[in-house]
Amino acid sequence: MTKPVYKRILLKVSGEVLMGQQPYGIDLDTVGRVADEIIACAATGAQIALVIGGGNIFRGLAGAAKGMDRVSADHMGIMATVMNALAMQGVLSRKGMDARVLSAIAMPTVCETYAHSKGIYHLEQGRVIICAAGTGLPFFTTDTGAALRAAELSCDALFKGTSVDGVYSADPKKDPAARRYDRITFNEILSNDLRIMDPAAIALARDNGIPVVVFSIRKPGAIMEVLSGNGLYTTVTKD
Numbered sequence: 246m247t248k249p250v251y252k253r254i255l256l257k258v259s260g261e262v263l264m265g266q267q268p269y270g271i272d273l274d275t276v277g278r279v280a281d282e283i284i285a286c287a288a289t290g291a292q293i294a295l296v297i298g299g300g301n302i303f304r305g306l307a308g309a310a311k312g313m314d315r316v317s318a319d320h321m322g323i324m325a326t327v328m329n330a331l332a333m334q335g336v337l338s339r340k341g342m343d344a345r346v347l348s349a350i351a352m353p354t355v356c357e358t359y360a361h362s363k364g365i366y367h368l369e370q371g372r373v374i375i376c377a378a379g380t381g382l383p384f385f386t387t388d389t390g391a392a393l394r395a396a397e398l399s400c401d402a403l404f405k406g407t408s409v410d411g412v413y414s415a416d417p418k419k420d421p422a423a424r425r426y427d428r429i430t431f432n433e434i435l436s437n438d439l440r441i442m443d444p445a446a447i448a449l450a451r452d453n454g455i456p457v458v459v460f461s462i463r464k465p466g467a468i469m470e471v472l473s474g475n476g477l478y479t480t481v482t483k484d
């Protein structure tokens with residue numbers, strides 16, 4: 246069996262990935278494909294914490310742009326992340342993988358409330374944990390929630406699944422001369438404004454020494470490839 250490069254990872258999946266080819270919402274086939282990959286990674290002995298975004302359902306900034314109160318709009322975005330987390334938990338469980346949603350906002354009749362000790366306990370029991378509701382606070386994103394949970398749970402790396410196979414010097418879809426990096430530093434990301442994650446998330450990962458591994462989660466099998474040190478990805482490190 247493939248030997249994982251990292252023992253405990255935090256995998257950030259944006260809500261948009263779960264839409265598959267649909268324009269909105271949750272495509273269960275896509276959730277199933279990502280779940281299969283997570284199960285394969287867990288079978289190598291790696292411990293996996295997930296953070297799932299909510300952009301496939303609702304984004305606070307979009308609501309605010311239409312005149313909604315930003316705090317209420319962000320709370321709606323936070324609820325969207327819980328919906329995605331529940332969908333993923335259901336699919337993982339149906340496939341035989343023990344998974345627990347831990348929400349940053351208490352909703353005890355729906356799922357467990359996030360606590361550091363609970364997260365560590367479930368991971369050590371071999372369960373996949375899904376950290377829902379981001380940071381639980383408006384004006385933040387699930388990228389920041391992912392960096393926060395990665396630091397709290399002492400993860401060896403934050404896997405940022407995107408739609409491109411790494412960090413580029415410019416948008417490769419717009420600039421054919423864009424250069425892809427195998428390695429880059431957090432400070433280069435911040436000073437060149439390479440927006441792979443929001444700056445707060447980058448600073449949290451940098452200050453806590455957690456490498457961020459950027460790869461295309463749309464490519465089937467990519468999570469396992471990257472976990473075993475193969476395939477295309479960019480590693481973002483302190484120096």
Ligand code: UDP
Nearest residue numbers: 260298299300304305319322379380386387
């Ligand atoms: N959100 C928030 N605080 C958090 C995490 C998320 O307010 O800690 C809200 C915010 O409105 C955001 C939405 O939830 O637009 C969905 O999260 P995000 O945009 O990070 O999802 P993704 O782009 O990864 O799908």
